[in-house]
Amino acid sequence: MSDFPFTIMDVAYLLRLNIRRRGNPLVVYADCPICGEHRGRLGLYPQTNTWHCFHCGETGGMLRLYGQVHCTDNSQSFREICDTLAVGGFPAENRAPSRGGPERPTEMPASGRAPEREIHRTYKALLSMLTLTQAHREHLRTVRGLTDAEIDDFGFKSTPPGRLCQELTRKLTEQGFLVQGVPGFYVDDRGKWTVKFYQRTSGFLIPQYGVDGLLHGLQIRLDTPIRDGSGSTEKKGAKYLPLSSSGKNFGVTSGSPVHFVGDPHARVVYVTEGALKADIAHAITGRTFAATVGANNTGGLDELFSFLSRNGTEEIIEAEDMDKHHNAGVFRGACAVHNLALKHNMACRQLNWDPAYKGIDDWLLAVKRNKNIKE
Numbered sequence: 001m002s003d004f005p006f007t008i009m010d011v012a013y014l015l016r017l018n019i020r021r022r023g024n025p026l027v028v029y030a031d032c033p034i035c036g037e038h039r040g041r042l043g044l045y046p047q048t049n050t051w052h053c054f055h056c057g058e059t060g061g062m063l064r065l066y067g068q069v070h071c072t073d074n075s076q077s078f079r080e081i082c083d084t085l086a087v088g089g090f091p092a093e094n095r096a097p098s099r100g101g102p103e104r105p106t107e108m109p110a111s112g113r114a115p116e117r118e119i120h121r122t123y124k125a126l127l128s129m130l131t132l133t134q135a136h137r138e139h140l141r142t143v144r145g146l147t148d149a150e151i152d153d154f155g156f157k158s159t160p161p162g163r164l165c166q167e168l169t170r171k172l173t174e175q176g177f178l179v180q181g182v183p184g185f186y187v188d189d190r191g192k193w194t195v196k197f198y199q200r201t202s203g204f205l206i207p208q209y210g211v212d213g214l215l216h217g218l219q220i221r222l223d224t225p226i227r228d229g230s231g232s233t234e235k236k237g238a239k240y241l242p243l244s245s246s247g248k249n250f251g252v253t254s255g256s257p258v259h260f261v262g263d264p265h266a267r268v269v270y271v272t273e274g275a276l277k278a279d280i281a282h283a284i285t286g287r288t289f290a291a292t293v294g295a296n297n298t299g300g301l302d303e304l305f306s307f308l309s310r311n312g313t314e315e316i317i318e319a320e321d322m323d324k325h326h327n328a329g330v331f332r333g334a335c336a337v338h339n340l341a342l343k344h345n346m347a348c349r350q351l352n353w354d355p356a357y358k359g360i361d362d363w364l365l366a367v368k369r370n371k372n373i374k375e
């Protein structure tokens, strides 16, 4: 039984693979998008959601297949697949037939995105109704190195149990908050507005603020990462999920909001991926950080850099994860940061650190803890 909200046939559909033949229920043959052979030598195995190319020898799980084509890491692949298939991280029900052709479900009516100020008000009110569990607070304290005051300031909250979703939404509407067009909210099968929190995607919420000081999105840091089924060369599963209701009745996609923490007039602004990373790095250094959802979601940076440049920022420091030196996807994202900085007449340099630490937050935390030991 797959732990994924999609199947390998969904991924085959997304990649527009040319299906050659369906030998038996266990294997479907397609042309390999990695080596480009055209004789249907790529075997797709729907029962295990794995694949193997008998031409180039490449093999793996669903995220790797997608990642090999799009140069994305597992997390990024997972996000993109979910977003395109409009499943927000919960198991597919009767979606693709098990031996799957490229038939897709009928489209649900969607909502347009609500005005940003309304989204901000609704999210603020929603967060005020939620609490942070002791376990999550402990994680933020010990693993992430944040103080209680910082944890409260950033506004992390635990996701509510699914059974409270409808009541929370009812309270919000009663108090005059808009839910239609706010990512995460949708109309359920019984015609009632609700918000999309599930048991299997439980975790804590990371608020994503824009440079305008408004809350534009919420990210869930999952308690249980969603893993690729192959168990082969895959590293870790996807750990972050946007709160989104795309694909749901009157739902709306999260988009890819850029998180901003610090001074909107800072002379120097650091750019990384992941709101939590930026929050931690800001807490340690006091510097100003912008964070995209993934290293490749650089779309929102154009507008942000244009604003920062007008606001007096002179230098952008690209602080993407250290795998930018061997991960093509992250490298591509890092290059985009440099190009956008130049486009908006700001200097740009790359920050590098001990590659034993992947993210800037990991490295800064290690430095801080070392210092504490020496003192």
Ligand SMILES: [Zn+2]
Pocket (backbone or CB within 6 Å): 032, 033, 034, 035, 036, 037, 042, 053, 054, 055, 056, 057, 058
């Ligand atoms: Zn191949």
